[in-house]
Amino acid sequence: xxxxxxxxxxxxxxxxxxxxxxxxxxxxxxxxxxxxxxxxxxxxxxxxxxxxxxxxxxxxxxxxxxxxxxxxxxxxxxxxxxxxxxxxxxxxxxxxxxxxxxxxxxxxxxxxxxxxxxxxxxxxxxxxxxxxxxxxxxxxxxxxxxxxxxxxxxxxxxxxxxxxxxxxxxxxxxxxxxxxxxxxxxxxxxxxxxxxxxxxxxxxxxxxxxxxxxxxxxxxxxxxxxxxxxxxxxxxxxxxxxxxxxxxxxxxxxxxxxxxxxxxxxxxxxxxxxxxxxxxxxxxxxxxxxxxxxxxxxxxxxxxxxxxxxxxxxxxxxxxxxxxxxxxxxxxxxxxxxxxxxxxxxxxxxxxxxxxxxxxxxxxxxxxxxxxxxxxxxxxxxxxxxxxxxxxxxxxxxxxxxxxxxxxxxxxxxxxxxxxxxxxxxxxxxxxxxxxxxxxxxxxxxxxxxxxxxxxxxxxxxxxxxxxxxxxxxxxxxxxxxxxxxxxxxxxxxxxxxxxxxxxxxxxxxxxxxxxxxxxx
Numbered sequence: 163x164x165x166x167x168x169x170x171x172x173x174x175x176x177x178x179x180x181x182x183x184x185x186x187x188x189x190x191x192x193x194x195x196x197x198x199x200x201x202x203x204x205x206x207x208x209x210x211x212x213x214x215x216x217x218x219x220x221x222x223x224x225x226x227x228x229x230x231x232x233x234x235x236x237x238x239x240x241x242x243x244x245x246x247x248x249x250x251x252x253x254x255x256x257x258x259x260x261x262x263x264x265x266x267x268x269x270x271x272x273x274x275x276x277x278x279x280x281x282x283x284x285x286x287x288x289x290x291x292x293x294x295x296x297x298x299x300x301x302x303x304x305x306x307x308x309x310x311x312x313x314x315x316x317x318x319x320x321x322x323x324x325x326x327x328x329x330x331x332x333x334x335x336x337x338x339x340x341x342x343x344x345x346x347x348x349x350x351x352x353x354x355x356x357x358x359x360x361x362x363x364x365x366x367x368x369x370x371x372x373x374x375x376x377x378x379x380x381x382x383x384x385x386x387x388x389x390x391x392x393x394x395x396x397x398x399x400x401x402x403x404x405x406x407x408x409x410x411x412x413x414x415x416x417x418x419x420x421x422x423x424x425x426x427x428x429x430x431x432x433x434x435x436x437x438x439x440x441x442x443x444x445x446x447x448x449x450x451x452x453x454x455x456x457x458x459x460x461x462x463x464x465x466x467x468x469x470x471x472x473x474x475x476x477x478x479x480x481x482x483x484x485x486x487x488x489x490x491x492x493x494x495x496x497x498x499x500x501x502x503x504x505x506x507x508x509x510x511x512x513x514x515x516x517x518x519x520x521x522x523x524x525x526x527x528x529x530x531x532x533x534x535x536x537x538x539x540x541x542x543x544x545x546x547x548x549x550x551x552x553x554x555x556x557x558x559x560x561x562x563x564x565x566x567x568x569x570x571x572x573x574x575x576x577x578x579x580x581x582x583x584x585x586x587x588x589x590x591x592x593x594x595x596x597x598x599x600x601x602x603x604x605x606x607x608x609x610x611x612x613x614x615x616x617x618x619x620x621x622x623x624x625x626x627x628x629x630x631x632x633x634x635x636x637x638x639x640x641x642x643x644x645x646x647x648x649x650x651x652x653x654x655x656x657x658x659x660x661x662x663x664x665x666x667x668x669x670x671x672x673x674x675x676x677x678x679x680x681x682x683x
Contacts, residue, residue, distance in 0.1 A: 223344035267325070477549055484541065485542050529556070
């Protein structure tokens with residue numbers, strides 16, 4: 163498997179993020195995975211079928227919650243103000259350039275002549291509508307925290323948008339290059355049911371969505387963007403996302419050509435594809451970080467001693483070997499060994515079932531472990547059940563559909579829940595803040611830890627790498643020390659696609675854009 167040359171770009175300085183004028187570009191060529199060129203017989207058109215295991219709950223980017231997967235779908239329909247390439251640099255998108263008057267004011271010059279799929283003009287009023295919607299408390303946007311330093315959004319003229327910040331934000335452009343900066347048609351948003359009927363300016367126009375079956379986007383014949391060689395984009399006529407949670411079925415489908423791209427497969431499945439010349443496996447540095455979140459708002463896990471006993475009961479290496487073969491890493495948090503905020507001195511409590519049982523006082527502690535109905539999650543949950551039983555717990559496992567599990571977590575109606583996210587993310591704040599900040603959108607555990615909040619604020623409030631690293635090391639030490647979550651293993655997650663498919667554009671975190679994708683004849 164090929165290893166990328168740069169997966170973790172250095173955080174750009176505040177001057178680089180908010181300073182200087184970026185030259186206007188009318189054709190933005192992004193580095194593509196698998197090469198571009200003529201694709202070895204590639205031809206314009208055709209239908210790309212994607213095997214996708216994580217169906218979105220909404221196609222409204224302001225409300226999306228699956229940080230590890232939603233963008234790969236949302237990118238069909240939406241563009242952002244700017245794009246972030248894999249090396250961390252920014253290039254124009256719906257904004258042709260941006261300038262700063264200091265550290266708290268940014269002015270964007272928007273691309274002329276772009277229209278949403280429903281014909282609504284994209285202009286400064288439309289851009290302002292989207293950003294104001296995200297920060298409006300009434301929207302209850304899952305992205306509001308990403309723009310919490312945004313004080314004012316002003317329309318200077320139809321092509322000029324001015325943002326004023328409450329304080330310098332070194333991550334502003336990172337956020338505007340992803341979901342918080344995705345532009346939706348104000349007309350369509352106001353019409354209602356937008357999460358099921360998305361309208362953006364992106365390369366594909368929404369066609370149909372059959373829940374638990376598939377989602378289809380058709381080629382936007384008036385898409386504004388062109389390839390580096392001047393070709394019109396997108397190259398495909400249609401993209402179909404088929405929602406398949408059975409990993410054996412997904413592996414069979416990519417083998418037979420039923421799908422040409424797969425979001426992810428567990429190691430026991432992708433290892434069987436290694437000798438297939440019709441399938442490409444690329445290690446793009448993405449890992450799947452499995453963890454158990456504990457509900458600290460109620461017994462038994464509001465007791466730190468019980469949380470520690472849970473952590474001592476888990477054989478993380480044993481879980482990794484059983485669930486991922488030899489294709490996994492161990493790490494104490496969302497950090498990987500190649501991350502700049504990784505610290506090998508942070509370690510979870512050592513495996514010690516006897517000590518865990520003694521800490522529980524002899525009487526079995528009943529708990530319920532909630533897992534998703536998707537391999538290998540039920541297998542992992544059964545392993546945890548066995549290990550916890552040996553350590554003095556009385557665990558029960560509930561295997562639920564994805565939406566049911568998510569609803570339970572949002573209501574904090576669980577004791578322990580098994581989950582997974584893809585890492586790395588675009589910035590460590592996007593890994594830690596949603597889950598561990600008191601006001602985080604995915605604070606499943608119900609944490610209200612002022613010390614942790616302060617460390618997270620310190621980390622995101624500076625563009626000094628040394629300051630940020632120490633803050634994130636302290637964040638991880640606090641999470642692991644308090645046993646709020648138990649981090650398990652990190653299976654490898656290669657990009658899996660047909661050898662006929664090329665032109666996949668990758669983000670830092672491994673999610674895709676398909677506007678340059680093409681299929682060989």
